[in-house]
Amino acid sequence: MSDARGAASAPAVVLGLSPTGLGVARSLGRRGVPVYGVDANPSAVGRHSRYCHYHEGLSRCVANGDVRGLVTGLRELARDAEQPPVLFPTTDAFIETLTAVADELESFLRLSTDLGRFGLDFLSKRKFYDLCRRHDVELPLTFFLSSETDLPEAQAGVRYPAILKPVFVHRFRALLGSRKVVRVSSAAELEVAFSELAQVDPNLIVQEVIPGPDDQIWCAICYFGRDGRSRSVFVARKLRQYPPGFGSASLAESRWNSEVAELSDRFLTRVGFRGLCATEFKRDPRDGRFKMIEVNARVPLWVSLAEAAGVDVAYACYSDLVGRGCQTTDQVDGVRWIFLPKDLASAVRDARRGGLGWSEWIASLRGCRADAVWAPDDPGPALSLPIYLASKGVRRLWRRTMRRIAPGS
Numbered sequence: 001m002s003d004a005r006g007a008a009s010a011p012a013v014v015l016g017l018s019p020t021g022l023g024v025a026r027s028l029g030r031r032g033v034p035v036y037g038v039d040a041n042p043s044a045v046g047r048h049s050r051y052c053h054y055h056e057g058l059s060r061c062v063a064n065g066d067v068r069g070l071v072t073g074l075r076e077l078a079r080d081a082e083q084p085p086v087l088f089p090t091t092d093a094f095i096e097t098l099t100a101v102a103d104e105l106e107s108f109l110r111l112s113t114d115l116g117r118f119g120l121d122f123l124s125k126r127k128f129y130d131l132c133r134r135h136d137v138e139l140p141l142t143f144f145l146s147s148e149t150d151l152p153e154a155q156a157g158v159r160y161p162a163i164l165k166p167v168f169v170h171r172f173r174a175l176l177g178s179r180k181v182v183r184v185s186s187a188a189e190l191e192v193a194f195s196e197l198a199q200v201d202p203n204l205i206v207q208e209v210i211p212g213p214d215d216q217i218w219c220a221i222c223y224f225g226r227d228g229r230s231r232s233v234f235v236a237r238k239l240r241q242y243p244p245g246f247g248s249a250s251l252a253e254s255r256w257n258s259e260v261a262e263l264s265d266r267f268l269t270r271v272g273f274r275g276l277c278a279t280e281f282k283r284d285p286r287d288g289r290f291k292m293i294e295v296n297a298r299v300p301l302w303v304s305l306a307e308a309a310g311v312d313v314a315y316a317c318y319s320d321l322v323g324r325g326c327q328t329t330d331q332v333d334g335v336r337w338i339f340l341p342k343d344l345a346s347a348v349r350d351a352r353r354g355g356l357g358w359s360e361w362i363a364s365l366r367g368c369r370a371d372a373v374w375a376p377d378d379p380g381p382a383l384s385l386p387i388y389l390a391s392k393g394v395r396r397l398w399r400r401t402m403r404r405i406a407p408g409s
Helices: 019-029 056-063 067-080 092-099 115-123 125-134 148-157 169-176 187-197 258-271 303-308 313-321 340-352 358-364 380-408
Strands: 012-015 035-038 086-089 142-145 162-166 182-184 204-208 217-224 230-242 248-254 275-284 289-296 336-338 368-371
Touching: 012 019, 019 035, 019 303, 019 313, 035 056, 056 067, 086 092, 086 313, 092 115, 092 169, 115 125, 115 289, 125 142, 125 204, 125 289, 142 148, 148 187, 162 169, 162 187, 182 187, 187 204, 217 258, 217 313, 230 258, 230 303, 230 313, 230 340, 248 303, 248 340, 258 275, 258 289, 275 313, 303 313, 303 336, 303 368, 340 358
Parallel strands: 012 035, 012 086, 336 368
Antiparallel strands: 142 204, 162 182, 162 204, 217 230, 217 275, 230 248, 248 336, 275 289
16 A cells, blocks of 8 residues: 555654564555664564564663663654654553653654653553543452552452452563463462562552453554544454463454443543553443453554554554544454464463363464464564564563572672
């Protein structure tokens, strides 16, 4: 397609080249947009995409934790471009890092999301839940902890099973690995889990578990223009995730749901959000109502599903920000997206528990037209995937090892 020819002089900068960033790079690159990718991990899959120019200098700044160097490098890139670049942060770590310099960044480039006002409000689970309560958004039963003295009230008030999760999930990667939460079945288990997580940060959240399978989790990718109007929305549901119950999507399907779209629109309009974000709800079988799980001020892992289903929200955002407006189309339902390594791991875990059989798993793959990493027109990332997964495992093991030996050093 040639939609971007008039705007090709406005490059995009994708911060984070995991499969999430890869999805954004492909979405834009296929339309002729020059894309610069930034990631501290030299094995990141997006680095090997034909649609992405890996920026060594900016990536070096990220690896060294040099925020000022990153800002300076972005300024230099903007100075050399004919139009201000569009910046797409695709990880929570980048959201947190750039929130403090969002106003400065907006002076010379365009942000795909509203970092200045909502970066931390959405990233911090506590701030986000407070925001939901102020705007009458239904949530699971939730308790906030800041010290051990808050624990008895939560232990007595929450319904079990429950989950314990950090206010800033990404800060606990070394401890939790691929998990986002710790599931507990009793007050005693909650106390043990709190003692473990409080070593990193005692500001934690206890929340009831909404019953029901993963396919009752519904999500939307939304883009709101600078005038506050909804410009593009895509709705999907998770079919499986890893880890099961409280992880990231491993199999998802495009499926329009007007209630999810309306709930997302109502909340984002009320708070005055601008830019690109992803909402997540789960239908509660006890009352049939959708409960808000989270909103991320960035695209989700399965962003390439939106492109495959005909609603390319990432490109709609780019196109609007460079002054070309948004072309809206109806989504195609029934298109499936998969992150095969994660989904295989999820299926193995489910099979061990007597759940999903192998024939059922194979049958569930019908309709998969989008893959988190593999693409016929861009095979490089898939060829590098084994190295990427191995490097993630090594880094996770190293962080855990350092965490164990640090107290005694």
